[in-house]
Amino acid sequence: MNGEVILRMKNISKTFPGVQALKDVSFDLKKGEVHAIVGENGAGKSTLMKVLGGVHLAEKGEIEINGIPVEIHNPRDALNHKISVIHQEFNLVPTLNVSENIFLGKELTKKLTGSLDKRLMKKRSRELAESLGLNLTNYDAPVRQLSIAQQQLVEIGKALFNETSILVMDEPTSVLTSKETEVLFRLINQFKKEGMAIVYISHRLDEVVTISDRITVLRDGEYITTMDNSEKKASKDEICAHMIGRRIEDYYPERKEDAISDDVILEVKNLTTEGYFEDISFNVRKGEILGFAGLVGAGRTEIMKSIFGESKYDSGEIILDGARKKIKSTTEAIKEGIVLVPEDRKQEGLVLLMSLADNIAIPNTDQITSLGTIVRRKKSNLTNEYVNKLSIRPALINRPIRNFSGGNQQKAVIAKWLATNPRLIILDEPTRGVDVGAKSEIYTIVNSLTEAGVGIVFVSSELTELLGVCDRILVVHEGRITGEFNRTDATEEKIMRAAAGMGNEM
């Protein structure tokens, strides 16, 4: 029966080195409902669902399904309880085709010979795919050749094939176009009617309000509240306030208008790389924080990497302090005083095997070397200076960087660049996956840098953050700049419209 509680998670706690990811979180889910979980990055949404899916084992807490306590130790246990989780990164084998993926581990065989019954599997998976609206011309193609939305449908197909009764979707729309999102929502509503219980994780509050029946807010690994949304009228401001935990005005440091000078540090003219971005022009002034909004995949990261000399661009100009520069490598960019705090600090920002001190030292070896030798005292002095400035905790400089929390790792990446005395810092999603406290610290650091005359480019997918931090916001849609807003006249709605390519009525 719809409305019955199918899943109850009680007092779940989970710790990772350096962070308590979940503290006594409880959550319940009813048949035939869409229950959204929202919260900032690092709030514990994904961790909670990984506990449910058997990826992580909670230290404390209970899980009940249909009123019966169950133990979920691994993903197979979760599947046996008819729980399917669709992660942001899909669990498909890219080289196998649709039917091979759907039947993976449950292959049908011919009775007589024991060999794979490929025809039957293909037929069944094709029926399933078509019922989901996945109409392919070639079902034998490896799934890596399908679009992201199509791959997602294959994942959903896998879940249906397992007769899933609890379906978890982690940020399912972050990679979809608005049309694809509509298709997905139709499917979700259909599943709901059939009695499936759906957990929907997203930080797009518009969508959350549109699709969900109840909304649970997590913050910093703690349960905050559950809001009713059966009328689809929950207030986004209220959700936001719960997510942040204080009024937005108190959360962001105050901007001093006089920090911005008239001197332009960086001017970009008509920067173009075919297939990624086109005709990008903007400038950054001393002491200014320039925001870049847009959807994931809009081309912002590629623009930043081109300015930083990591990837080449086809045409256009980069002008630094009035002089035209052709930056061909990251080494040259750093020499010119341009640095980039990359999107993915673990993959791109840090060498995880190394210590905090070594990570800070890598781009600054000139400062700590005499006679070709790294002087340990100089290295620890340099490191300690920035560890104190940015209050990186714990202040153990020889500790491997992988043992620090996300926020402190991010501060380490910023520290390594501050030590090079940059003129322009590009921050690409600097607060992704860091806790609320560290976020606020990062905003403060950025703010104080501008007072020292550094120019900041701040790329983020979180609108509240952009509105709170930036002096000016540019919006990128499909590789083009589709909007520019000053601090005073920027609103979430205007930015969203520009980010979706709907133009703006200015």
Added chain:
Amino acid sequence: MFAKISNSIKVNRSSEYFRFVIGQKELRLFVLLAAMVAIMAVLKPDTFFTSTNLFNILRQISLITIVAVAQTLVIISGGIDLSVGFNLGLCGIIISYLLDAAFNPALAFFAGISAGLLIGLANGLIITLVKLPPFIVTIGMAYIARGLAFVVTEGFTIRVTNEFVSELANGYVGPIPIMTIIMFVIVVIFSYILNHTPFGMKTKAVGGNIVAAKLSGINTVTHRLKIHVIGGILCGIAGLLMIGRLNAGNPNAGMNYDVDSIAATVVGGTSMNGGEGSILGTLLGSMILGVMRNALVLLKVSMYWQTVVAGAIIIAVCSIDYLTNKNK
């Protein structure tokens, strides 16, 4: 509470200092080596625990250790070099050939070591510019080097009579073989470079996370080129010593040095994934394998079984290392 914290920091500092002097991995290897020596000293006091035998072991491991230093640098930087063996073989052949043709010896040495450098450079260029996996590039290069050695010699062995070369490989300073001194000098130099210079730090960064290294302003292409060039030069030096040991340039010389150098490197605790490892560890790894081989001979284990035992020991040492790291 503050007292507690400062106390724990102090403890941390002293253990840090200790680790600075000798890393934990190296300490474990040293204990293992000492245990092997101690056991053999008891079992075979007359044949094993004599200065002649011990220096003999050191001389036997000198060549492979020099090659293993090259291998360790390449592996720490995130690569692998399967061409070291035939690279050193070809370098030796070139030197032998030129000496035989009555070239100026200095010029012959220079040419041979340059050949090593060029092979390293070629490896590095193909790996960084074509972006082929190092495994494939260096396996191909191994064939090329070996083939060239046969092309030059037409399959024959070239006799080497140069006294300097012979003295370098077979001579002694007091009781210590000159080759062993060369090995130690190379170990000390590269251990220092790896642990105390920007070059070493960058090598570990490139091997640990090449994307982050590049985004930190390290020119990863030239850095990896340099590593391969250094590796090639070390192979050239090893090639020179090899012909001195054999008093001949043999086109088959250097066979198995690729696998043996990797064995010494991994027994020495260097991660095949790159990013961490130590030259001192490689020296200890090479010593452990050397003592083991010597011990098996003295214990009259048949030559064929020796190889089996060597394999088992490599797997055992690395398993222990892997399991202790996993539990960390």
